[in-house]
Amino acid sequence: MASRLVLRIQENYDRLTAGEQKLAQLILDRQDDILTFPATEIARLAGVSKATAARFFQHLGYSDFNEVKAQAREERDRTAPYEMSLAQSGQVAMGRTIGAHLDLELKNLTRTFEEMRSDTLAAATDLIADAPRIWVLGLGLDEGLARYARLQLARLRHGVLLLGIGQSALAEELAMLGPKDVLLLITLPPHAAMLKPLLSYARTSRLSIVTLTDRGSLLELQRLSDVVLPCHVASFGLGPSNTALASVIRLLALSYAAKAGASALQRSDIIAAIKEEIMDMS
Amino acid sequence: MASRLVLRIQENYDRLTAGEQKLAQLILDRQDDILTFPATEIARLAGVSKATAARFFQHLGYSDFNEVKAQAREERDRTAPYEMSLAQSGQVAMGRTIGAHLDLELKNLTRTFEEMRSDTLAAATDLIADAPRIWVLGLGLDEGLARYARLQLARLRHGVLLLGIGQSALAEELAMLGPKDVLLLITLPPHAAMLKPLLSYARTSRLSIVTLTDRGSLLELQRLSDVVLPCHVASFGLGPSNTALASVIRLLALSYAAKAGASALQRSDIIAAIKEEIMDMS
């Protein structure tokens, strides 16, 4: 991040020599990362000598390149003031600050969607759209998210059911799985021991399996699924964070709603109206 | 930005020597900017020698510090441009892109924690720590999150119960509420019509109410609660987004675990061990 350097360059651009303008253009083109390189490398990338680079920064008013870097660091610290203020005043959780928690959650979300291929999301959406029934499964801690997913999808379409609630009836439920159905599996480490045999059995029903899991489980679960949407779940403690997974569920519902169009939204409106009517009767 | 370095540190933390842990802690505390400093300076900041720093990075699997910096640059390049590429090529959901979805989620998270007062989080944590029993309530769509919250807290302490599951038994459950208990309420708009009378009744039990809700409901629910932790829930459709609320639940659990200390973590370990044993018997 080099905002103030960029501003100085912009203010002085016409007064720069040709070599200096080469440097200036490079910095304007790569504002975010150029200062992570040493000046020697910046000069090389711009196609000028080290001497020209040194004179360039001096021409802009800096005493030397170290001053440029120090200014950029100060600017970075100042850009996110809430993090610093939170970090300083915030409650310490697990030895970390609220700011650190937020940072990690933001990174989990960013990396999750950074790496999400649109064709993977589309494939998952298509499977859901075409399925006569959707079975949602989440074991242990993942059950809450499974319920959330089921509710999100049930608002938009019929035939969305939860598996594994009363585990004593799981076998009966598995017997109900049919071809063309979709199993929406939500699972984070540590994975339930029964998961693999359950998935192996489920596949004999010739249904499709869409799995939401963490990055580390991607390869393993890819073998047992038709589509895997991986999430980043890094945390400071208490097992994996499911914030990114919650957001992926939401995106999947949004994506389905967009594909299904008016009928999905109409269903959601109907359900809302039913609720209002039921509550009026209470 | 040093996400992968951070993950490597987290995976290996217990195997690091004391000097290496000093470096590790510094990097965890200052993930965003620490790699803008040379390794010599990082060593100085951590209070170790340059030799220790060099061995530390090698211990983590890097051939040298230059490789650490190169990886961080690559990561930054991979994180920044994707928003543009996703926005241009990504699946359109509800008229918005994956990039827009991510942006909105990031903003929800950022604003939620930016506005979170540490004293409010501490007050909620204290109430939970001191309560003989915690009742968790989420109606309708919020039920999934309520289950998630209950599971997170039940791993850390006894006496965490879910309200409102079989609504026909709700009256019986409400009769069980006692003084000094805490009701952890999770509710987003549209709020269930029964919520207000339910809360009014609950207060006659002289228990404390900790409410997680959206910003818009803050004033209204503040009158009925002891502590309110508001979340930003902006979305493009399908009602409010609960990604930030999921993360607040997680932070609350982390905060409680930090306060309760060893006993909470021990309980979590015990539960994990029980699960392993039960699964081995399956």
Next chain:
DNA sequence: ATCTCTATGAAACTAATGTTTCATAATTGC
């Protein structure tokens, strides 16, 4: 065409960074 001035790169010099080696202190096991 020539002279003056400016821009520039090569080279020299200085400074800083990073890695490796070695000696010592601390820790662990018997």
Next chain:
DNA sequence: GCAATTATGAAACATTAGTTTCATAGAGAT
């Protein structure tokens, strides 16, 4: 208490980075 092992920092060494100086090329003015 002692020996063996490991961790660590100081120092040596190697490499890179950054600044300054000097020589040259190019541009502009006459």
